[in-house]
Amino acid sequence: MSKAAMSEAAVLIAEDEPVLESDFAKEMIRQMRAIDTYGTYDDWSLAKILEPFVLTKEMKREIPIVGDPDEIIMARVKAFYNAIASMIERGCGLMAVPLLNLSHEGFGRVIITVGKLVVLDKTLRDVHRFGFPSLEKMKEDADKLLNSALKIIGEHKDVAEL
Amino acid sequence: MSKAAMSEAAVLIAEDEPVLESDFAKEMIRQMRAIDTYGTYDDWSLAKILEPFVLTKEMKREIPIVGDPDEIIMARVKAFYNAIASMIERGCGLMAVPLLNLSHEGFGRVIITVGKLVVLDKTLRDVHRFGFPSLEKMKEDADKLLNSALKIIGEHKDVAEL
Numbered sequence: 523m524s525k526a527a528m529s530e531a532a533v534l535i536a537e538d539e540p541v542l543e544s545d546f547a548k549e550m551i552r553q554m555r556a557i558d559t560y561g562t563y564d565d566w567s568l569a570k571i572l573e574p575f576v577l578t579k580e581m582k583r584e585i586p587i588v589g590d591p592d593e594i595i596m597a598r599v600k601a602f603y604n605a606i607a608s609m610i611e612r613g614c615g616l617m618a619v620p621l622l623n624l625s626h627e628g629f630g631r632v633i634i635t636v637g638k639l640v641v642l643d644k645t646l647r648d649v650h651r652f653g654f655p656s657l658e659k660m661k662e663d664a665d666k667l668l669n670s671a672l673k674i675i676g677e678h679k680d681v682a683e684l
Numbered sequence: 685m686s687k688a689a690m691s692e693a694a695v696l697i698a699e700d701e702p703v704l705e706s707d708f709a710k711e712m713i714r715q716m717r718a719i720d721t722y723g724t725y726d727d728w729s730l731a732k733i734l735e736p737f738v739l740t741k742e743m744k745r746e747i748p749i750v751g752d753p754d755e756i757i758m759a760r761v762k763a764f765y766n767a768i769a770s771m772i773e774r775g776c777g778l779m780a781v782p783l784l785n786l787s788h789e790g791f792g793r794v795i796i797t798v799g800k801l802v803v804l805d806k807t808l809r810d811v812h813r814f815g816f817p818s819l820e821k822m823k824e825d826a827d828k829l830l831n832s833a834l835k836i837i838g839e840h841k842d843v844a845e846l
Binding site for chain 1 (some may be wrong): 783784785793795797799800801802803806836840842843846
């Protein structure tokens with residue numbers, strides 16, 4: 523493999539990682555392509571496209587504790603919660619709308635609503651260090667958020683349908 | 685009255701306007717004072733403090749249709765919805781949390797949640813031209829938002845208490 527080709531390969535996600543086949547990873551890829559205005563990802567592998575979401579403990583330690591999240595990280599955070607909203611929508615058949623509010627200091631709040639029901643409500647901290655120890659862990663976290671959203675929708679269907 | 689004193693008086697809200705005595709106006713004053721870091725409003729009349737919320741048709745016509753809202757206008761929009769959240773809280777005894785998301789083009793969305801219930805959900809447009817024809821009209825709009833929020837809380841108390 524040439525040096526150039528090697529620099530293109532993902533190192534934090536194996537190219538044959540099984541999680542890449544999951545609905546969640548597919549939705550994440552869709553969200554990332556949606557914001558890829560210049561087609562940069564066209565020749566990229568799936569692992570390479572999702573690699574920026576992986577932040578190992580060691581990498582995290584290198585990032586200052588206090589910092590301003592830049593536009594690129596904010597776009598990633600949005601992509602993650604948009605993907606979850608998309609999956610909620612598919613899971614319940616009702617429109618799920620994410621709303622993200624980030625302050626410049628990397629604090630914020632994200633909520634997803636279905637009808638008049640808040641199905642996800644999360645305080646965000648340290649957004650400039652947004653990332654997951656692995657793609658698997660990322661999918662696990664997303665599944666938890668998805669399941670708890672679908673659970674509350676099941677319990678309060680009337681409000682979700684408002 | 686000296687020229688200096690005259691320039692301090694509100695012209696868009698009468699100093700003896702009865703609406704200034706309402707709970708809504710009092711809450712708005714409280715919100716405005718909360719963001720008045722330098723005590724600029726300390727010597728101002730109530731009418732003068734709330735005057736920037738009044739935008740007559742003629743004034744509106746002078747503002748370009750497309751524009752970026754500045755920090756000062758955004759702070760006003762926040763003060764308005766914070767005041768409504770505060771009044772919802774007082775009306776139902778549960779915490780009401782506003783979440784405002786404004787894009788740089790002056791479009792956005794504001795929601796207020798009580799528990800897991802969305803009690804106000806509004807798309808914002810033309811935020812750079814935020815304002816009301818009169819203080820009376822502003823209170824009317826606020827009352828409508830407040831009443832519809834309290835109504836849905838009454839109907840779905842269980843979700844509001846989550």
